Amino acid sequence: MYSDVVGVNSDLLRGHLDRLLLAALERESGHGYELARRLSEMSGGELTVPEGSIYPALHRLERAGFISSTWARLDGRRRRVYELSEAGRKQLGSWRMEWTKFSGLVDRVMGATA
């Protein structure tokens, strides 16, 4: 279950981790473990990255101003909870459009040569 990546090239996935995390935060805020579970669920279990690698990505997104974080006490434990910012919501929209265009283009080229 916890191999590096199931069915998807890990380098390819790492390059998109920032985008996937923003998408995972779109519906509601969450701490690191919740986000890792959400990513796995949203992909039907197909996408699993080494879970520690989401933390550098979360730091990067916070630096960019796309998310913010605060400490919260959940189930008696102190957790860092992440939330999508307005800038992050805009960025996610822009990344979505870019991805739709790009994936359509790759589909066309790959389909044509298949």
Added chain:
Amino acid sequence: MIEDFLREFESELKVRGRARRRVVSECRAHLEDLVADHGPEAAVGAFGDPRPLARMLDVEIAASRAIRATWMTAAAVATTAVSTLALIHSADSGASAPPVWAVAFFAAAQVAATVTAIALLHAARIRRSPASAADTALLARRNRYALIAAGFTMFCAGGALTGNASAAILLAGPALWLAAMLAVTRSSILSSRLTTRGVKADRSPYSDLGELLHIQVPTIGPLALALLAAVGAMVRDSGEAGETLSKVLVVGAIEAGLVLAAYLAMRRPLGLRQLRGSNIAGA
């Protein structure tokens, strides 16, 4: 098993202070949840290798610190400029600075403003892109040069002119300067711990500006830049009463010479060897 993992993770982690406590606390909580759901062995396997994780976190935190230090540097340079202007305006009437102090003052002021602008472009660019250790070390170095030049500018004005001014205004610059220098030193220490010896980054401010504005920015070479600066200095001085043509030409020549000398002296430490395009060494 988790304790072994965290021990290795912490021994690899270079960052100190609050940021370190935060990442260790987050990783511990995440691992505890994984253990509760899947058992210790699967938890450690799912979390990944502690060494690259520690390295990635160090690099991201170093970048965030370097960017924060850049905002502080810009504020400190601006406040130092205000303090320096207050110092000049408070000078005794009729006081004039010796030529060497005056040239040093103008050179340092221009270096401070230019390097601060380069550092601001650099910080704005890497704020929303993945960082490398060499790149953040370069940003810390640019900040340090900007602060040293700003401090030297005020020192030149203070050394050359005597007078009285509000202590609050005069001290605001140095106080903020000191705070910014501490932040820059902190970010520099972390970046240097992460950078492989001998690996240096180059970064073109033209490329940073182009990427920020999403346009192609033409590159101005050092000779053209020196010429532009000379023309600017001549235009500025020709507007002043009593300036002769020969004096204006000398000012232009000094300005061009200073710009070229500053470029040649600082292009290596400031990562400006390759003005055309970004050539960032990762480390």
